[in-house]
Amino acid sequence: MGSLGPFQRKHKLAVVGSGNWGTAIAKIVAENAASNPDLFEETVEMWVYEETVEVPKDSKNYDPSYAGPQKLTEVINRTHENIKYLPEVQLPVNLHANPSLEDTVKDGTILIFNLPHQFIIKTCEQIKGKILPYARGISCIKGVDVNESGINLFSETIGKTLGIYCGALSGANIANEVAREKWSETSVAYDPPHMDSKAPTPQRSPSSSQTNLVEFQHKDVSGKISDTKLQALPSAYPPVDHAVLKAVFHRPYFHVRVVNDVAGVSISGALKNVVALAAGWVVGMGWGDNAKAAVMRVGLMEMVKFGDQFFSATIDQRTFTDESAGVADLITSCSGGRNFRCAMHSVERNLPIEEIEKTELNGQKLQGTLTAYEVNSFLKNQGMEDQFPLFTAVYRILEGTMKVEDIPNFIER
Numbered sequence: 001m002g003s004l005g006p007f008q009r010k011h012k013l014a015v016v017g018s019g020n021w022g023t024a025i026a027k028i029v030a031e032n033a034a035s036n037p038d039l040f041e042e043t044v045e046m047w048v049y050e051e052t053v054e055v056p057k058d059s060k061n062y063d064p065s066y067a068g069p070q071k072l073t074e075v076i077n078r079t080h081e082n083i084k085y086l087p088e089v090q091l092p093v094n095l096h097a098n099p100s101l102e103d104t105v106k107d108g109t110i111l112i113f114n115l116p117h118q119f120i121i122k123t124c125e126q127i128k129g130k131i132l133p134y135a136r137g138i139s140c141i142k143g144v145d146v147n148e149s150g151i152n153l154f155s156e157t158i159g160k161t162l163g164i165y166c167g168a169l170s171g172a173n174i175a176n177e178v179a180r181e182k183w184s185e186t187s188v189a190y191d192p193p194h195m196d197s198k199a200p201t202p203q204r205s206p207s208s209s210q211t212n213l214v215e216f217q218h219k220d221v222s223g224k225i226s227d228t229k230l231q232a233l234p235s236a237y238p239p240v241d242h243a244v245l246k247a248v249f250h251r252p253y254f255h256v257r258v259v260n261d262v263a264g265v266s267i268s269g270a271l272k273n274v275v276a277l278a279a280g281w282v283v284g285m286g287w288g289d290n291a292k293a294a295v296m297r298v299g300l301m302e303m304v305k306f307g308d309q310f311f312s313a314t315i316d317q318r319t320f321t322d323e324s325a326g327v328a329d330l331i332t333s334c335s336g337g338r339n340f341r342c343a344m345h346s347v348e349r350n351l352p353i354e355e356i357e358k359t360e361l362n363g364q365k366l367q368g369t370l371t372a373y374e375v376n377s378f379l380k381n382q383g384m385e386d387q388f389p390l391f392t393a394v395y396r397i398l399e400g401t402m403k404v405e406d407i408p409n410f411i412e413r
């Protein structure tokens with residue numbers, strides 16, 4: 001993609017997170033930064049939650065002069081490989097691993113959030129007030145933010161905490177496949193108030209970083225309307241729109257469809273992880289593909305019903321069927337996802353899933369287990385556990401008050 005117009009400033013892309021998916025997305029974004037020099041600054045910063053690692057002797061990047069424990073950021077920047085979370089994948093040289101969260105985001109105009117969902121709120125609190133006020137965000141996180149006040153999309157939580165607009169990316173995307181450039185699709189959802197188009201003030205110097213404060217009416221996912229103030233993007237930058245977001249994420253092997261339905265894309269990405277646990281359990285029982293299909297059928301119905309019940313003000317139900325973030329992600333997750341695999345092994349080996357997570361995932365995190373608890377606490381508060389029998393069964397099996405054998409009769413109620 002070439003220049004989108006006569007803009008004086010380029011977007012600076014920053015990725016917050018460097019796990020299995022965080023690193024795979026950072027690879028994509030850095031490749032696109034390098035191939036769209038009119039739009040993006042070349043160097044992409046990636047925040048790494050620093051830890052100590054040792055390059056294995058059988059790694060192609062093993063170098064005896066660097067033997068012994070080293071910082072993960074130093075290994076990534078020297079070898080261009082994230083040996084812990086995305087081993088054996090060559091990363092672009094313009095991707096810079098940064099141990100400082102504040103430094104990673106300080107100049108970013110497009111911030112990409114990609115962490116296990118349990119860490120995002122604390123991470124955002126740390127950078128509150130330390131980012132460009134006109135930055136825009138994309139959340140690649142699969143999970144929902146449940147607290148005393150109800151349920152929120154992480155795109156909303158990030159946006160509110162940082163005072164920016166944040167969209168979402170989710171799809172049938174097993175990170176190890178995407179990172180190895182095996183073709184897949186994804187959904188990017190972005191529907192900001194139409195403020196950036198109002199922002200340009202012709203009399204202002206185009207290179208100025210001076211910003212406009214734009215007041216607009218914001219309808220949240222529950223349909224509640226509130227007055228919100230956001231900083232408009234300075235007119236020197238290309239507006240962050242669907243075309244620019246496609247330029248950020250689309251690769252020949254990673255096909256992007258940009259849509260407006262942030263709620264549908266986010267909700268399906270979060271809930272399919274709960275369904276994938278049940279799919280893994282029934283396969284672990286040796287019940288086969290028919291049983292898995294039954295769980296997926298009920299799971300999909302509950303995903304759609306959940307969206308309809310709690311996000312009807314903004315959700316587009318077609319997302320569940322028509323976009324990668326919907327049923328396609330459910331299928332891939334129930335085939336080779338980590339939630340599916342760990343659940344299956346937990347039944348096969350008769351071990352708690354947390355133990356399988358620790359021994360099999362080398363620091364990667366399951367999202368389905370925590371999401372099952374969070375969704376259940378929300379449904380309980382609504383008095384609606386009975387209406388979501390599969391989600392309720394997953395929660396009860398995790399807490400030990402139900403058995404996998406009970407699933408068939410329980411979900412038929």
Ligand SMILES: NC(=O)c1ccc[n+]([C@@H]2O[C@H](COP(=O)([O-])OP(=O)(O)OC[C@H]3O[C@@H](n4cnc5c(N)ncnc54)[C@H](O)[C@@H]3O)[C@@H](O)[C@H]2O)c1
Nearest residue numbers: 018019020021022049115116119141142174175364365367
């Ligand atoms: N891995 C996949 O195939 C995949 C694909 C699509 C979406 N996702 C979603 O992307 C999100 C990120 O997943 P991932 O695979 O990159 O992560 P991951 O499962 O690899 O988790 C490990 C990451 O968590 C970080 N971490 C550990 N403790 C931390 C702390 N206290 N604070 C901050 N970070 C900490 C680690 O440094 C590491 O970067 C999740 O919501 C996941 O559901 C994952």
Ligand SMILES: O=P(O)(O)OC[C@H](O)CO
Nearest residue numbers: 171172173174337338339
């Ligand atoms: O490995 P999982 O179960 O976290 O799922 C990975 C992705 O979300 C699949 O799209």
